[in-house]
Amino acid sequence: MKIAYLEDEPDRAATVCEWLRAAAWEVEHFNSGLACVQAVEKHPYDVCLLDWMVPDLSGLEVMARLQFRLRRSMPPVVFTTGRDSEADIVAVLQAGADDYLVKPLSRSLLLARLDVVARRRGGIAGASLRQDFGRLSVDHGRRQIAVGGALVTLTERETDLALYLLQNVGRVLSREQLLLVVWAVNPQVDTRTIDVHASSLRRKLGLTPEFGWRLSSVYGHGYRLERERNDP
Numbered sequence: 001m002k003i004a005y006l007e008d009e010p011d012r013a014a015t016v017c018e019w020l021r022a023a024a025w026e027v028e029h030f031n032s033g034l035a036c037v038q039a040v041e042k043h044p045y046d047v048c049l050l051d052w053m054v055p056d057l058s059g060l061e062v063m064a065r066l067q068f069r070l071r072r073s074m075p076p077v078v079f080t081t082g083r084d085s086e087a088d089i090v091a092v093l094q095a096g097a098d099d100y101l102v103k104p105l106s107r108s109l110l111l112a113r114l115d116v117v118a119r120r121r122g123g124i125a126g127a128s129l130r131q132d133f134g135r136l137s138v139d140h141g142r143r144q145i146a147v148g149g150a151l152v153t154l155t156e157r158e159t160d161l162a163l164y165l166l167q168n169v170g171r172v173l174s175r176e177q178l179l180l181v182v183w184a185v186n187p188q189v190d191t192r193t194i195d196v197h198a199s200s201l202r203r204k205l206g207l208t209p210e211f212g213w214r215l216s217s218v219y220g221h222g223y224r225l226e227r228e229r230n231d232p
Contacts, residue, residue: 001025001026001046001047001114001118002025002026002027002028002044002045002046002047003020003025003026003027003028003045003046003047003048003049003114004028004030004036004039004040004045004047004048004049004075005017005020005027005028005029005030005048005049006030006031006033006036006048006049006050006051006054006059006062007029007030007031007049007051007054007080008031008032008051008054008055009051010031012103012105013029013031016049016105016110017029019107019110019111020111020114023111024171025114028045031054032054032055032056032057033054033056033057033058033059033061033062034056034057036048036050036057036062037057037062037065037066040066040070040075041066041069041070044073044075045075046075046076046118047075047076047077047078047114047117047118048062048063048066048075048076048077048078049077049078049080049114050062050063050077050078050079050080051079051080051081052079052080052081052083052092053081053082053083059079059081060092060095063077063095063096063097064095067096076098076099076117076118076120077096077097077098077099078097078098078099078100078101078113078114078117079092079097079099079100079101080101080102080103080105080110081100081101081102081103082102082103083102084102098117098120099113099116099117101113108176108177111177112177115164119160119163119164131166133166133227134212135147135148135206135211136205136206136211136213138163138166140163140167143159143163145159145162145163145166145205147205147206152204152205153204154201154204157182157183157197158197158200158201158204160182161178161182161194161197161198161201162201162205164178164182165201165215165223165225166225168225169225169226169227170224170225170226170227171224172218172221172222172223172224173222173223173224174221174222175194175221175222175223176222177222178194178222178223179194194222194223195217198215198217198223201215202215207225209228212227212228212229213225213226213227213228214226214228
């Protein structure tokens with residue numbers, strides 16, 4: 001996932017860039033609205049993370065220029081700002097933003113919202129919209145998964161969880177992260193539902209050692225999907 005990040009406060013920008021890179025996201029930081037516009041016009045980004053109040057061009061002005069010039073190729077936009085009135089939030093969303101975060105930012109909430117926005121737009125971190133794992137193939141744009149060439153019927157939530165795991169093969173995903181990203185609920189909610197869905201995906205998608213996969217629970221943390229060998 002490649003993010004264009006507009007923020008003119010150096011310390012805050014450094015912290016957020018560190019969070020994003022630690023989560024394996026590629027980020028390019030801009031402290032100028034004009035520089036951000038010029039970069040996004042020339043190069044593809046998966047998400048724009050924009051501060052509202054920037055000296056030369058505000059986040060709203062940046063978004064408006066990009067919407068006009070890029071049209072359908074416009075990446076999703078998440079705003080960050082200290083302005084938290086209902087009128088401000090409504091104005092930003094009506095102008096075309098996909099989401100809105102009030103400062104000070106929470107690391108887990110920021111990463112969860114970015115994941116949700118990217119998934120909603122068919123995004124996938126560090127890969128194309130399609131993945132081929134031998135007998136298992138994934139089309140993130142269409143939200144379809146096939147095993148042996150046959151589409152597998154999954155519930156909406158099973159699909160969300162499967163796509164997120166397949167975007168993050170080899171990474172440990174905490175239960176809190178899965179709840180925030182896939183279920184979009186408070187992490188204090190009972191997490192047994194994750195176990196039920198994980199068990200269902202093992203069965204429906206063949207995520208077992210027999211087929212070269214291991215979907216394992218990491219004690220005290222969450223889940224990790226690993227490939228043990230390539231399919232023939």
